[in-house]
Amino acid sequence: MSEHEKVRVRFAPSPTGYLHIGGARTALFNWLYAKSCGGIFILRIEDTDRDRSTDEYIQAILAGMQWLGLKADEGPYRQTDRLGVYKQYIDRILAEEKAYYCYCTKEELEVKKAAAVAAKKLYKYDGTCRQRKKPREGVDPVVRFKMPPGTTVVDDLIRGRMVFENSQLDDFIIARSDGTPVYNFVVVIDDLDMNISHIIRGDDHINNTPKQIQLYRALSLKEPPKFAHLPMILGADKARLSKRHGATSVMAYKEMGYLPEALNNYLVRLGWSSGDQEVFSMQEMIEKFSFKSIGKAAAVFNPEKLLWLNAHYIKSMSSEKLSELLKPFLSKNGLISEDTVLDSKWLARAVDTLKERSRTLVEMADSMRYYIADEVEYDKKAREKFLVDESLPLLETLTEHIENLNDFTHDTLEAVFKEICEKAEIKLKKLAQPVRVALTGGTASPGIYELIEVMGKEKTLKRLKKAIMVINNYRRKLA
RNA sequence: GGUCCCAUCGUCUAGGGGUUAGGACACGGCCCUCUCAAGGCUGAAACACGGGUUCAAUUCCCGUUGGGACUACCA
Numbered sequence: 323m324s325e326h327e328k329v330r331v332r333f334a335p336s337p338t339g340y341l342h343i344g345g346a347r348t349a350l351f352n353w354l355y356a357k358s359c360g361g362i363f364i365l366r367i368e369d370t371d372r373d374r375s376t377d378e379y380i381q382a383i384l385a386g387m388q389w390l391g392l393k394a395d396e397g398p399y400r401q402t403d404r405l406g407v408y409k410q411y412i413d414r415i416l417a418e419e420k421a422y423y424c425y426c427t428k429e430e431l432e433v434k435k436a437a438a439v440a441a442k443k444l445y446k447y448d449g450t451c452r453q454r455k456k457p458r459e460g461v462d463p464v465v466r467f468k469m470p471p472g473t474t475v476v477d478d479l480i481r482g483r484m485v486f487e488n489s490q491l492d493d494f495i496i497a498r499s500d501g502t503p504v505y506n507f508v509v510v511i512d513d514l515d516m517n518i519s520h521i522i523r524g525d526d527h528i529n530n531t532p533k534q535i536q537l538y539r540a541l542s543l544k545e546p547p548k549f550a551h552l553p554m555i556l557g558a559d560k561a562r563l564s565k566r567h568g569a570t571s572v573m574a575y576k577e578m579g580y581l582p583e584a585l586n587n588y589l590v591r592l593g594w595s596s597g598d599q600e601v602f603s604m605q606e607m608i609e610k611f612s613f614k615s616i617g618k619a620a621a622v623f624n625p626e627k628l629l630w631l632n633a634h635y636i637k638s639m640s641s642e643k644l645s646e647l648l649k650p651f652l653s654k655n656g657l658i659s660e661d662t663v664l665d666s667k668w669l670a671r672a673v674d675t676l677k678e679r680s681r682t683l684v685e686m687a688d689s690m691r692y693y694i695a696d697e698v699e700y701d702k703k704a705r706e707k708f709l710v711d712e713s714l715p716l717l718e719t720l721t722e723h724i725e726n727l728n729d730f731t732h733d734t735l736e737a738v739f740k741e742i743c744e745k746a747e748i749k750l751k752k753l754a755q756p757v758r759v760a761l762t763g764g765t766a767s768p769g770i771y772e773l774i775e776v777m778g779k780e781k782t783l784k785r786l787k788k789a790i791m792v793i794n795n796y797r798r799k800l801a
Numbered sequence: 802g803g804u805c806c807c808a809u810c811g812u813c814u815a816g817g818g819g820u821u822a823g824g825a826c827a828c829g830g831c832c833c834u835c836u837c838a839a840g841g842c843u844g845a846a847a848c849a850c851g852g853g854u855u856c857a858a859u860u861c862c863c864g865u866u867g868g869g870a871c872u873a874c875c876a
Contacts, residue, residue: 334876335876371876444802444803500874504875505875506876509876524870526870528805530876554869558811588813593814595813596815599825600825617813618806619808620806620807620808622813623812623813624812624826627825627826630827750835751836752835754835765836766837768837
């Protein structure tokens with residue numbers, strides 16, 4: 323592949339909000355395509371809307387992409403740093419008479435537009451200023467593109483051929499009356515200037531495409547880039563994904579305890595597939611990515627499936643790594659503070675017991691409560707059902723056994739439990755459930771032996787004794 | 802309204818002129834089991850509708866319906 327044919331793609335968000343699910347998917351697909359053919363992935367911040375763009379959002383977008391592992395090979399470029407470039411192009415296109423100054427005021431245009439709407443006709447700029455030779459006093463003009471006649475063909479890599487009548491396109495504005503260029507113009511300049519080979523973006527941009535292609539042709543002899551329009555992501559109500567549908571910012575998912583692997587995997591399967599495969603490593607995605615396997619229909623965002631994938635990635639991640647990721651969540655839920663010293667081996671052991679039953683890091687951190695907190699709080703129903711007279715001798719016997727136990731491991735604990743059950747002629751359940759409530763406060767937990775092993779002798783004994791006390795107190799009250 | 806796009810289980814999707822229309826999430830059942838999970842097995846669940854083309858259409862074409870995007874001196 324020669325140098326100028328090299329694949330160069332870009333993700334071009336506007337910093338008017340956080341990196342959301344839809345943007346992340348667009349970024350991912352661009353990144354994937356670049357990686358799949360040894361191309362360059364460029365990040366470009368489209369901040370020409372100065373009223374709505376903020377630095378805070380730029381940082382948020384960067385943070386989101388970093389979390390997802392979508393590293394840009396070039397950039398971030400900022401369009402506001404390139405205003406001089408756009409100015410040159412505007413002067414040039416004006417000089418070549420492919421664009422013109424328009425002195426129609428907003429108010430005049432409003433009136434024409436209202437009339438068109440009232441008559442149920444398509445509103446288009448009527449070309450009043452196309453022939454105008456002289457400036458109008460007291461009006462700062464906008465610059466409009468002189469849309470040529472004919473048709474514009476878009477050969478979309480995903481959708482195939484689309485044909486647009488140029489008469490339906492407008493003499494759209496390319497520079498505002500304050501001289502600043504507008505989106506449809508700067509995109510084209512940048513893509514031209516940055517030698518973008520493929521434009522991969524949401525299909526909400528389809529209608530911009532013919533306009534941009536016309537601009538390319540007006541500005542350059544080069545063939546315009548190839549276009550690939552990705553299907554939209556919708557909410558459960560089939561409307562465009564928005565805040566109403568829950569968290570839409572990528573970083574919000576981080577805070578809810580999702581793993582970037584899970585989110586990437588979920589996102590890649592929205593509109594794309596490779597046979598029956600559901601789980602993909604980033605490497606596999608890169609290897610299998612192709613425009614041919616991208617669908618055309620919009621996809622509904624399904625949080626349940628994301629959760630399932632997250633659980634999957636939690637299960638398959640090493641407990642050591644998980645422990646590190648878990649720590650921020652432990653301090654957030656108050657289980658550890660800055661000066662807490664956690665033995666990392668012990669933490670990994672604890673995580674090990676929780677991996678298969680946590681769908682998010684938040685859930686896992688909450689389960690850690692019974693391992694870390696000083697006291698457990700009993701669930702009312704659990705206490706009433708299991709911390710009862712019947713359990714008292716069992717808990718007492720167990721306490722004695724454990725006090726004399728030196729070898730505090732899964733196997734010896736199992737032997738102890740078996741022995742007690744045999745002597746008392748009861749099923750394991752009769753013993754395990756009260757113990758579970760005593761130790762965790764609830765009825766759901768890891769296996770009883772691993773639970774005790776991780777909890778340790780001291781904490782186990784303390785809680786067993788507390789449970790015994792609770793049962794005795796209750797008896798006394800009744801008496 | 803106009804332009805453009807889209808249409809397989811509730812959801813994500815595979816498939817494609819002849820299939821018992823496959824998988825995954827969610828849901829139900831069973832197994833495993835000290836609880837909860839995880840895991841295994843299993844069940845229910847879809848080609849929007851109407852016309853063509855064809856020996857044959859869910860698949861190709863047209864239309865209808867439904868959904869969506871755009872229609873800014875936003876991006």
